[in-house]
Amino acid sequence: MNGKVYLVGAGPGDPELLTLKALRLLRTADVVLHDDLVPQEILKLASPRAEVQNVGKRAGSKTVSQEDINFLMVAHAAAGLNVVRLKSGDPLIFGRAGEEIEALRRSNIAYEIVSGVTSALGAAAAAGIPLTHRQISSTLILAAGHRAPGKNKNRDEDDWSKFASTESTLIVYMPGNYAELAAKLKDAGFAADTPCAIISKATTPEQRIHPTTVADLPLAPRLAAPTLLVIGEVVRLAERNSVSKPATISALEPALVGATSPESYSHEIFTQEELPA
Amino acid sequence: MNGKVYLVGAGPGDPELLTLKALRLLRTADVVLHDDLVPQEILKLASPRAEVQNVGKRAGSKTVSQEDINFLMVAHAAAGLNVVRLKSGDPLIFGRAGEEIEALRRSNIAYEIVSGVTSALGAAAAAGIPLTHRQISSTLILAAGHRAPGKNKNRDEDDWSKFASTESTLIVYMPGNYAELAAKLKDAGFAADTPCAIISKATTPEQRIHPTTVADLPLAPRLAAPTLLVIGEVVRLAERNSVSKPATISALEPALVGATSPESYSHEIFTQEELPA
Numbered sequence: 001m002n003g004k005v006y007l008v009g010a011g012p013g014d015p016e017l018l019t020l021k022a023l024r025l026l027r028t029a030d031v032v033l034h035d036d037l038v039p040q041e042i043l044k045l046a047s048p049r050a051e052v053q054n055v056g057k058r059a060g061s062k063t064v065s066q067e068d069i070n071f072l073m074v075a076h077a078a079a080g081l082n083v084v085r086l087k088s089g090d091p092l093i094f095g096r097a098g099e100e101i102e103a104l105r106r107s108n109i110a111y112e113i114v115s116g117v118t119s120a121l122g123a124a125a126a127a128g129i130p131l132t133h134r135q136i137s138s139t140l141i142l143a144a145g146h147r148a149p150g151k152n153k154n155r156d157e158d159d160w161s162k163f164a165s166t167e168s169t170l171i172v173y174m175p176g177n178y179a180e181l182a183a184k185l186k187d188a189g190f191a192a193d194t195p196c197a198i199i200s201k202a203t204t205p206e207q208r209i210h211p212t213t214v215a216d217l218p219l220a221p222r223l224a225a226p227t228l229l230v231i232g233e234v235v236r237l238a239e240r241n242s243v244s245k246p247a248t249i250s251a252l253e254p255a256l257v258g259a260t261s262p263e264s265y266s267h268e269i270f271t272q273e274e275l276p277a
Numbered sequence: 278m279n280g281k282v283y284l285v286g287a288g289p290g291d292p293e294l295l296t297l298k299a300l301r302l303l304r305t306a307d308v309v310l311h312d313d314l315v316p317q318e319i320l321k322l323a324s325p326r327a328e329v330q331n332v333g334k335r336a337g338s339k340t341v342s343q344e345d346i347n348f349l350m351v352a353h354a355a356a357g358l359n360v361v362r363l364k365s366g367d368p369l370i371f372g373r374a375g376e377e378i379e380a381l382r383r384s385n386i387a388y389e390i391v392s393g394v395t396s397a398l399g400a401a402a403a404a405g406i407p408l409t410h411r412q413i414s415s416t417l418i419l420a421a422g423h424r425a426p427g428k429n430k431n432r433d434e435d436d437w438s439k440f441a442s443t444e445s446t447l448i449v450y451m452p453g454n455y456a457e458l459a460a461k462l463k464d465a466g467f468a469a470d471t472p473c474a475i476i477s478k479a480t481t482p483e484q485r486i487h488p489t490t491v492a493d494l495p496l497a498p499r500l501a502a503p504t505l506l507v508i509g510e511v512v513r514l515a516e517r518n519s520v521s522k523p524a525t526i527s528a529l530e531p532a533l534v535g536a537t538s539p540e541s542y543s544h545e546i547f548t549q550e551e552l553p554a
Binding site for chain 2: 009011012014015016017018019020021023024090091092093094095096097098099101102113114115116117118121122124125126128129130131132133134136138139140141142143144159162163165203234237
């Protein structure tokens with residue numbers, strides 16, 4: 001009898017942001033195939049008898065292709081093993097789950113998708129940024145900065161002008177080169193003073209938050225992957241001492257790149273006058 | 278000494294999609310203030326000594342205003358109690374967390390945001406819809422259908438024409454009146470045959486998935502709240518027997534409104550030829 005494949009979200013980094021279901025499946029899996037960005041603290045939760053394999057893009061000296069990952073999932077399940085395919089964040093957002101699902105369907109392998117906390121939500125929670133707000137933002141847009149090879153050549157997909165609304169919050173996964181991204185945002189019509197926050201290794205002890213603006217984004221330091229960029233007026237509502245004064249912070253001053261965790265925030269009184277008009 | 282307020286996401290419905298942190302906080306909270314849509318199975322996980330109060334919009338005979346919720350959080354914390362403010366999905370998406378955070382900051386109450394699986398991800402997982410795909414969709418847009426009163430009057434916020442791209446997936450929370458929504462989508466430039474899926478009570482035993490198109494949306498049955506509407510070409514990649522043949526399904530035939538759960542899916546072989554061109 002065939003085993004089953006579970007496409008499981010590992011959440012943004014903090015092992016406590018795993019779902020109960022993800023923990024149960026990790027503890028009972030025969031095989032765990034994980035992305036490179038899943039922290040060791042989460043991998044340690046797998047059953048000691050499980051075969052745990054890094055199939056991420058930066059996995060050691062060799063690269064495991066998408067075809068190889070698909071083959072491994074199908075082969076292990078066909079051998080009667082239960083497989084957890086563990087992806088950082090949620091499996092359905094920028095995780096190539098669509099391609100893996102197609103491979104499993106083609107091979108008639110039973111599978112289940114187990115949602116996780118997507119990295120953007122963990123990052124926003126850590127920085128204290130409400131992503132929607134009745135008075136400020138009614139829409140959240142999740143986009144990928146660095147595009148994977150093999151993408152469809154469609155003239156529409158790189159047109160971000162439709163996202164340059166003061167009523168939306170834009171989050172860019174894998175933002176890539178900041179100078180190129182800033183140019184793309186300016187070309188799309190984003191105002192130069194639109195507030196941004198770069199959030200690195202969100203919800204982990206190494207979390208860093210760097211406040212900036214579209215204009216100053218090219219000067220931002222390169223923070224450790226994974227990083228996310230949050231763009232929009234809601235960034236002004238972030239914790240005051242971490243993000244809300246981008247104009248007074250030198251983007252090149254490392255001491256001012258905030259090393260904040262939810263526990264270390266000081267909650268200053270936030271007055272109505274500080275809300276964007 | 279003041280207590281602390283935790284703004285906690287309860288996930289889309291399935292208690293196993295709670296995070297480990299949410300479970301820990303529920304078990305140790307003195308007070309739980311929850312939205313109406315949080316299932317009883319999740320509320321039962323709270324400590325037996327906790328005061329559990331429904332502050333949702335449909336709470337019994339009276340309505341608890343946002344001001345009352347803010348007051349309750351602050352008053353309990355000021356009395357030294359730890360408060361879990363439990364919201365369905367993730368607290369930062371369409372959950373008024375911004376307003377609650379402002380109230381807590383104003384009163385100098387310590388707080389922490391604990392991310393959850395947002396309902397859109399749970400719904401997409403249940404329906405087998407990858408939300409992004411290298412060849413099909415590079416952007417995910419989360420928008421609210423039914424807008425809360427008190428919104429800012431901004432001419433930009435109801436302009437959805439910017440979202441009518443074949444390269445995006447749009448998910449509407451609280452879709453409201455389907456006829457009005459269909460008209461809004463058509464006005465925005467969405468093609469009449471754009472595939473849609475209405476997903477009701479995602480990840481719960483009462484989950485229902487109704488496949489349709491923008492043109493047929495006004496004919497869709499009213500399914501039980503909470504519902505979400507997924508719009509875009511990726512809907513064609515959903516489980517074949519639940520969503521992928523909208524044209525052949527009568528929207529008014531209740532027997533064809535799929536009652537599916539992840540466990541009951543039959544995974545038919547999915548061939549490359551069925552992918553949208």
